[in-house]
Amino acid sequence: MVQHKFTMDLTWSEGRNGTGNIQASNLQTQISIPQEMNGPGIGTNPDEMLLGAAATCYLITLAALFERSEIDVLELSMQAQGFVSVENGIFTYEKIVHKPTIIVQELTEHLEKRLLRLAYKAEQTCMISKALKGNVVIECDVQILEASI
Template identity: 75%
Template sequence: MTQHKFTMDLTWSEGRNGIGNLMAHNLQTKISIPREMNGPGIGTNPDEMLLGAAATCYVITFATLLENSAIAVVDLSLQSEGFVNVINGSFTYEKIVHKPRIVVEELSERLERRITRLAQKAEQTCMISKALKGNVAIEYTIQLIKANL
């Protein structure tokens, strides 16, 4: 078994509406509660970071599956949305929706089915999706486009 360790250092000033600093190997940013949740809205926040972890894991996994399946992708992009509800004064991360946009050289019904299966497999095998399973719903909608070459 190989284990990978990731570390993060944080500093925080003041109480709920304070501002912090997050430092990791390839990430340095300010953090605070977002304006939408009555915070100062400076830097990033846990909601964006969770969405970012889920989105980056999904797109990397999806790109790997497409490459391993020898599907000629001209362009791959992703927009992701996170939905947080307030229930009885408590914030709950309800769901994440990934919206991959895939541009391919040729597009057939068979290829469309293959890419759709790979999009589903990416959601099922991404380690962040697996970590969130049972707590946060994860959905995806695919936009497939034939390139104008």
Template identity: 80%
Template sequence: MVQHKFTMDLTWSDGRNGTGTINASNLKTQISIPQEMDGPGIGTNPDEMLLGASATCYLITLAALLERSDVAVHDLFLQSEGYVSVVNGVFTYEKIVHKPTIVLDNLTEKLETKIARFAQKAEQTCMISKALKGNVVIECDAQILGACI
């Protein structure tokens, strides 16, 4: 078994509406509660970071699936949305929707069907998606386009 260890050092001051810092090998930023949740909105926040972890894992997984299948991608874009609800003062991360746009030079109907399957498979096999399964709904709404050359 190979196990990888990731570490992060954090600081925090001044109670709920205070601010803090995150310091990891490639991530250094301020943190606070977002303004939408009556916080100061300084730096990033747990909601953005969870969305970022899910989105980057999904995108990398999708790129790997496409590469392994020798699909020549012209462009690959992703917009992801995270939905948090508040019920009786309790915040719940309900859903993440990944919206990849995959652009190919030589798009055929057969290839479009194959890529649509990869878009769904990436969501199902991504490490972060698997970690969130059962707690956060994750959906994929892929747009597959032919490049205008």
């Protein structure tokens, strides 16, 4: 078994509404509680970072599945949305929606079915999606387009 280790250094000042910094090998930014949750809204926050982890893992997994399937995709982009609810002062990360847009040169019915199957497979096989399974609902809203000439 091969195990990979990732390290992040964090600092924090003040109380709940303070600010902090995070630094990893390829990431350095400020952090705080978002304004939507009555925080200062400086830098990023855990909600955005969880959404970012899930979205980037999904997108990379999807690109790898297309490559392994030898499907030529002209453009792959995505929007991701995270939904957090508050009940009795308790915050719950409920749902993430991946909204990939896949553009191909020539779209056939057969290719569209393959692309959809792989888009949903990416959500099932992504490491972060598997880690969140049972706690956060993850949905895919896939848009497949044919390139305009």
